[in-house]
Amino acid sequence: MGKATHYPDTGHRAPIALAGLVVVLLAAGCGRDDIRPAPPQAGVVGQREWPQVTPADPAAANSVLMRAISLVGTPYRYGGNTPDGGFDCSGLVNYVYNDMLDLKLPRTSRDLAAYQGPKIEPRKLATADLVFFGSGGNVTHVGIYVGEGRFVHAPSTGGTVRLDHLDGSYWRRNYSGAKRILR
Structure with a gap:
């Protein structure tokens, strides 16, 4: 692995390759035509504490995480x-x-929100929560x-x-909940 870089806003260290990926992700865009997120910020004002919660199935959650991150930079296409x-x-x-995970889920965001599984604070x-x-x-x-x-x-x-932060002004204002798929 490469040399580690320190992120003053998080206090964490990450390999330079990951640091570059995060910068690219934060500069990218994603979603529907009506979604207009605020531009990325170096430090998010009013950022909450995000405790680390161990998933029920850490191996499955890690595979979802790694695959999702590997797709950063893929173009948006409606219906894609x-x-x-x-x-x-x-x-x-x-x-x-x-x-x-060979798991078939409902196709729309509305149907995913109504899908079985507990709502999460x-x-x-x-x-891997949605x-x-x-x-x-x-x-x-x-x-x-x-x-x-x-x-x-x-x-x-x-x-x-792309990768975004829940405390970004657009996302915080429009957050409507979360669901746990892995149990």
């Missing part, structure tokens, strides 16, 4: 559900869970939680699969 063709938000979730999120966004009680977007308040998702036309 493959790395070659691009992804929309629920297409990404479906692809990752099917590819890594933000402070109890574990790797996080949902919308307004007025309507779920319009979904991502995969990766830890430390971050999630991978496919946000908007012209963008790519």
